[in-house]
Amino acid sequence: MANGSRQAAWEFFGAELKRRREDAGLTQSALGVQVFVSGGYIGLFEQAIRKPQLDVAQRLDEVLQTDGLFERMWRKLIKDQPFTEYFAHAAELERLATEISDFAPAVVPGLLQTPEYARAVFLGSNPFATDEYIEDLVRARMDRTLLLKDAARPVYWAILHETVLRMPVGGPATMARQLDHIVAMAHERKVQVQVLPFAAGAYSPMGKMMWLMEFEDAPPTVYTEAVFSGNLLDDPAVVKRTQASYDQLRAVALSPEASLDLIDSASEEFRRCASTT
Incomplete structure (x- = not known):
């Protein structure tokens, strides 16, 4: 996956996170408390400025009840990286x-x-x-x-x-x-x-x-x-x-x-x- 298309995919991840969060009636700060990051970081995830680590993606699924959606997207995006998983971020x-x-x-x-x-x-x-x-x-x-x-x-x-x-x-x-x-x-x-x-x-x-x-x-x-x-x-x-x-x-x-x-x-x-x- 080229850098441009990968960034677009992370932007989709962020847009989907924002939609699911708003559907759940949660502010960025409220969601952050439940997944153990700051509300500011939730905002950075939604803007695709920062990428969550796997455990955060898993907690997002748990809190937002998305049946593993964010974990699956995360694994797909990391798999398409030309680097080892631990270095990809x-x-x-x-x-x-x-x-x-x-x-x-x-x-x-x-x-x-x-x-x-x-x-x-x-x-x-x-x-x-x-x-x-x-x-x-x-x-x-x-x-x-x-x-x-x-x-x-x-x-x-x-x-x-x-x-x-x-x-x-x-x-x-x-x-x-x-x-x-x-x-x-x-x-x-x-x-x-x-x-x-x-x-x-x-x-x-x-x-x-x-x-x-x-x-x-x-x-x-x-x-x-x-x-x-x-x-x-x-x-x-x-x-x-x-x-x-x-x-x-x-x-x-x-x-x-x-x-x-x-x-x-x-x-x-x-x-x-x-x-x-």
């Missing part, structure tokens, strides 16, 4: 964000990956997959990267732990090209990149990826990921604490200029290694 929000702040403790963020690097990542986590399956994943990943090439792209800030620069994902030649790509994107002013060096020692939050998104007409949200699972967090207190942690990382990371120098240096080391193999 984040991918939807990514396209709407005005600012994205990424912290990568071990792997190059998806928006900055080259096809070769992405292929190596997917092969590492799917060692018995077919070539066709891997290439489908790579295509979906590369489609995401187009976001940063758009004239209306979000402000994008990435902090990479030095581990990301040293781990030879895909081999030396692939790593050299990947790091060169990051530097090129920074020089083109499409991204702002900092590196958290090994010398920084302990940091907050140790080893955990963070992905913060801000929007023009919706509250900010945070995405975190674990093994075969992901969480979208939009509780204001949680978002505030996460933003504070990200600000701490910015403070202890190398400056953008020193970071690019370090990335360049790591790339050159990989190039020398590739030339001797």
